[in-house]
Amino acid sequence: MLTLKNELEQMVFHLGGDLFGVASLDDVAREIAGEYGDTYQGLERAISVAVFFPKEVLNELAEGPTHTYLYYYDVINARLNDIALRISNLLQKKGFRTFPIPASQRVNESKLAGIFSHRLAASRAGLGWIGKSCCLVNPQVGPRLRLVTILTNAPLESDQPLEEGCCGSCTACQDACPPQAIKGQEFHLGDPLSLRLDAQACHDYLANVRHSFGKRVCGRCLAACPWGK
Ligand code: SF4
Numbered sequence: 001m002l003t004l005k006n007e008l009e010q011m012v013f014h015l016g017g018d019l020f021g022v023a024s025l026d027d028v029a030r031e032i033a034g035e036y037g038d039t040y041q042g043l044e045r046a047i048s049v050a051v052f053f054p055k056e057v058l059n060e061l062a063e064g065p066t067h068t069y070l071y072y073y074d075v076i077n078a079r080l081n082d083i084a085l086r087i088s089n090l091l092q093k094k095g096f097r098t099f100p101i102p103a104s105q106r107v108n109e110s111k112l113a114g115i116f117s118h119r120l121a122a123s124r125a126g127l128g129w130i131g132k133s134c135c136l137v138n139p140q141v142g143p144r145l146r147l148v149t150i151l152t153n154a155p156l157e158s159d160q161p162l163e164e165g166c167c168g169s170c171t172a173c174q175d176a177c178p179p180q181a182i183k184g185q186e187f188h189l190g191d192p193l194s195l196r197l198d199a200q201a202c203h204d205y206l207a208n209v210r211h212s213f214g215k216r217v218c219g220r221c222l223a224a225c226p227w228g229k
């Protein structure tokens, strides 16, 4: 018999998702409460969905920003948000609480982070590990993907996280970063982001790119990653 998790997984693949996983947030409840207060209290599962970028399109960013990348960025976000809303509404109809986190949404201009970490959810769901670039790295496509998350209290069986620290001695993203925002540190749960990334330096660099290119786009760190290249 099809479990609820199987039903959701089939739905995601039918709608054009490339990866699906379920994270238990029990182990990271303290970190989540520390970052977001009690906003997501009681939502102890995170459904994580990824859609892949065409690799060739993303790899072009090694040479500078492109409009092709921006086009697919919007297409992929729209698909992810549609999938998240459909899953959320299905679970809601079954009587569960859900909170779909949009694929790309900041709290505000002064707070650079989003309203929930898709990368944390995806790494706990076994979709990859958080690399030195602070992006999720998947063994199949590296960081050439985008993510969406649906928080829920549905009692879904959780997947196992991958091993942390799979970047090893690689420094490709750090070397490729124009403002040297990436500090070359491995991700460890509980460490502040500032140990690994100068988010302001990245933000300022993107603001400069907007002056010359018209849009905030870089992604050299993604294009440089050897995983999945
Ligand atoms: S997006 Fe660009 S500036 Fe920001 S961390 Fe990556 S390479 Fe550096």
Ligand code: SF4
Pocket: 131, 132, 133, 134, 137, 166, 167, 170, 171, 172, 173, 174, 224, 225, 226, 227
């Ligand atoms: S470029 Fe290297 S160090 Fe950076 S995320 Fe990819 S594997 Fe890790």
